[in-house]
Amino acid sequence: MPWLPALLAAHLLLGAAFSLVRIRSETRFLTECPTHLLGRFRANSLFITSFVGVVIFMTPTVCDHFSIPALYQLLSAMVGMSATALLAFGWRQRNSSVRSGG
Structure with missing residues (x-):
């Protein structure tokens, strides 16, 4: 399996990049979001992030x-x-x- 190290490296880079983008975007949204909407924002943000994860993990099964x-x-x-x-x-x-x- 010569492609395994490349696959692991790609997963590492994708996961790290996703985490950094999420931290940056949530920081920006939390600084701009009105205080009374913080809970709603966090719930929607968590749902969207989880949905993206489901799509990514279901892709090999569906395709x-x-x-x-x-x-x-x-x-x-x-x-x-x-x-x-x-x-x-x-x-x-x-x-x-x-x-x-x-």
């Missing part, structure tokens, strides 16, 4: 006809599209707030 490299390519493409969409949304929102003076 059992794909090879491991193909699954990684599929999931990385999904992450790339999501990141691009979030960056585009943030860019559009920033530009609209600059134009409106907000």
